[in-house]
Amino acid sequence: LVEAVTAADSGPQVLVSGSAVGYYGASKTGEYSEASPGGADFLACVCQEWEAATRPAQASCRVVVLRIGIVLGPDGGALGKMLPVFRLGVGGPVGSGRQWMSWIHRTDFCRLMVAALADPAFRGVYNAVAPNPVTMGEMAASLGQAMGRPSLLPVPAPLLQALLGDGAMVVLKGQKVCADALGERGFSFAYPTLPEALKEIVHASS
Incomplete structure (x- = not known):
């Protein structure tokens, strides 16, 4: 793709590349x-x-690299697999619960993609994460509260690996990633905190 961009006589004005907080x-x-x-x-x-x-x-051209965190939405990814478990009342912290989760609501991620494409001021690397990372224990407690369900039973690593395959490592081994560059750019999050993000997602999935 990059070879095509650099070789084109009249190529694109912007290239947005998706990396990861990994x-x-x-x-x-x-x-x-x-x-x-x-x-x-x-x-x-x-x-x-x-x-x-x-x-x-x-x-x-202008190049924007987005280091994407865990994208939260009602119909896919790690959260999509966790929602049915919590509805049954058997949800809880994933793994030790002490690992960090750097996340972003799906709506904010889509808004960020549009901004990266349309705003010439976007250039370089940005962490595509909300400004308030949480531990997986905090995430489980917030999800239980949003759903009105208990959050007491830890989800063991082997079970998560069976549910998510290789994707389990994303939530079992986390990192605390900050959205400094987006803050400096003036990007406004619709869902900057996890409780409000989960409230919207749970409502959308019901």
Whole structure:
């Protein structure tokens, strides 16, 4: 794709590339901004190589790289698998519950994509996450409260791996990622905190 962009006589004005917060590696204690160095695990290396592949396009057009967190919506991903479990009253923290979850509501992610495409001021790397990351324990408590269900039974790692496959590692090994660059850009979140995001998602799924 980048080769096509750079070779075109009249190419696109902007290239928006989706990376992931896995760029930073997993950590229970670190806090990461766009200026933080990349991690050394497999997913981090994949993200770093993916982002490096977009750099030649910078000579031809505006390039925006979004390091995407866990996108929350009612009909897919980790939350989509958790909703039925909580409805049965058997939900709870995932894994230890102490790992960080850097998330973004699906509506805000779509708004961010539109802004990255349409606003010439967007350029470079942005963490596509809400400004208030939470632990998985806090996430489970907020989801239980939004659904009016208990949040007492921990979800063991093997069960989550059976439900999500390789995607389970995204929620079992997290990182605390900040939305500093989006704040500096003036991006306004419709759902900046998890309780209000989950309230909307639960209502949409009912």
